[in-house]
Amino acid sequence: GAMTVEEALAALKQYDFGGSEEVVGTLRVATVGSHGNAATRSILRAGYVAVLESTAAYGAKDFACRQLALIGTQAEVPALAAMLTDDSLSHIARYALAQIGGAGADQALLAVLGQTSGKTRLGIIHTLGNRGTTAALEPLKKLLGSEDAETACEAARSLGRIGGSDAASALEAAMNAAQGRVAEVMADSLLVCADGLAVGDGREEAARLYERVFLEGPKPWIRAAALRGLALTGDARAAERVGDALLSRDRYVRETAARLVQEVPGRAATYAFAGRLAALPAEGQMVLLRALTARADKAALPTVVEAAGSRDASVRVAALEAIGRLGDGTSVGILAERAASSRGPEQAAARAALSALSGRDVAEAVVREMKDATPAVRVELIDALRARRASRAIGAIRVMAEDRDARVRAAAYRAIGELGGDADIEPLAGLLVRNPSDREDAARAMVSVARRVGAEREASLAITRELDSAAGEALRVSLLGVLGKMGDSSGLGVLRAALSDEGERVRYVAVTSLAVWPTGEPADDLLKVAATDRNRTHRTLALRGYIDVVGRSTAPDEEKLAMYESAMSLAGSAEKRQALAGISQLRVLAALEAAARYLEDRDVKNEAAMAAVKIADRLRIRHAEPVREVVIAVLDGDFSEAVRDEAGRVLSQ
DSSP, X not given: OOXXXXXXXXXXXXOOTTSOHHHHHHHHHHHHTXXXXXXXXXXHHHHHHHHHHTTOOHHHHHHHHHHHHHHOOGGGHXXXXXXXXXXXXXXXXXXXXXXXXXXXXXXXXXXXXXXXXXXXXXXXXXHHHHTTOGGGHXXXXXXXXXXXXXXXXXXXXXXXXXXXXXXHHHHHHHHHHOOHHHHHHHHHHHHHHHHHHHTTTOHHHHHHHHHHHHHHOSSHHHHHHHHHHXXXXXXXXXXXXXXXXXXXXXXXXXXXXXXXXXTSOSHHHHXXXXXXXXXXXXXXXXXXXXXXXXXXXXXXXXXXXXXXXXSSHHHXXXXXXXXXXXXXXXXXXXXHHHHHHOOHHHHHHHHHHHHHOOSTHHHHHHHHHHHHOOHHHHHHHHHHHHHTTOGGGHHHHHHHTTOSSHHHHHHHHHHHHXXXXXXXXXXXXXXXXXXXXXXXXXXXXXXXXXXXHTXXXXXXXXXXXXXXXXXXXXXXXXXXXXXXXHOOGGGHHHHHHHTTOSOHHHHHHHHHHXXXXXXXXXXXXXXXXXXXXXXXHHHHHHHHHHHHHHHHOOSOHHHHHHHHHHHHTTOOHHHHXXXXXXXXXXXXXXXXHHHHTTTTOTTTHHHHHHHHHHHHHHHTTTTHHHHHHHHHHHHHSSOOHHHHHHHHHHHHO
């Protein structure tokens, strides 16, 4: 049958690693399952102690210690303590004692501290530190001065973990005479001690310790850690020390300080950090500028603005980026000037900063600056308003649309196109008429505004009114072009009339406008031009436009087919392909027959075959037999592989 606990305990004395798994398995299950069963636990504890006190092998004693770590009490401490001086078993005994806890474990460890050496003593020192044994302070202090460096280091680490003012004082005193690796460990242990004080009532003492290690620490990483600790205490000295660290020769310390710039609170700290900027090398200035930007305290703005005049281009870029985050309306002038006068990354940074400035006064400041600015700066200011979506400044932008400088006017039109509203339609129409050199810009702006705000009819009516008195072919061409882009039925009559104009440019813009009309309304007009206009280009454009507007027409498919066939009678090869593409979208049997008639046309046979197959695919259920005939004809004919593959797919369905 199954082995009993008593049998397993007896057998454990003969066990070693690699022995019977039944023995250790039985005892492991019994130990874990003994919770709430005092009798079983008592038997197990006694059995494990008996193993420890016997001549059992290492593996058996190791197992017994691990089980006592789970269920042991103060009663088992003496048996474990007896193993602490055994170099081979001390570590596992310490493991069990650490789990049992209590004053008895501490006393046992302290009792053998002076009786051990080497790794065994180091382990006991380590365990005392992990347990935070305050009773170990005095013997550990003495070990700080040990001639054995490892012992001194381990004592320092344990004192750091035990913590408190007494431990800190001992570490400070020992650090004065320590050198090399020992000095590093003591400084690091003093930081651990300071960390413990900082979370309690000892923040002031912790700040003093951090400051000392920052000033005297033997390694950059230790000084950087001390600086961070000091900063997080909130001590008044933190800002000054972080500021000093920004000037450190050690890059590790400088970069730590730059990160801490974002964390140390208070306006005074901002002034302390900003005051170090000019003394830093270019690389350090860039790091600090980014840190000040992330700090988001506007008190740094004057220093940042000064840095924007640095001789180093990278510093100037970083400063401009910072102004974008920290600045306000007072920063508009310098950013606009820099955007106008610089190039490359610096110009991009200045423009981005103009767009990023926050505050209600920024748009007003931009408008004020525009009044007396040079043309180049005005362009940047207008572009900034556009990028900021400052629609409330549209009145000032309209004024700039009549500036003497063409660059300024062009920028104003771009901004009006993106920011303008209904109220800008009429003024834009007037500007288009009055300023011949700006007509293209004004037309683009008007189209953009009308389409964005849904004012196509208002724009069409405004253009129509201007056309009534428009003088000169060039002006009429511009106005008609805008009218065509509106696509509103109110302008259709004017464009139709323009098809008969004596001026070829006027007729051209009328044809191209109607060719892109959003509905099928001008189809007949385009067909007439395609058939009768004396200008070949006009005829071609009209025919192509006609085919397109037929596709946009809401007429029944039978009517559309008739319209496409009218186009085919006038078409060359390109236009036939275009018409066949339109026919391929129809859903009537006559369309299939129409496409099939062009299967023999060498110029468009593949397009005709593909159109026929597409129509056939839609009609194959209602008109199975005619569809089959046409599809077989395609399969049997000399057509492209793609067409034949599509025909095969349709036939197989």
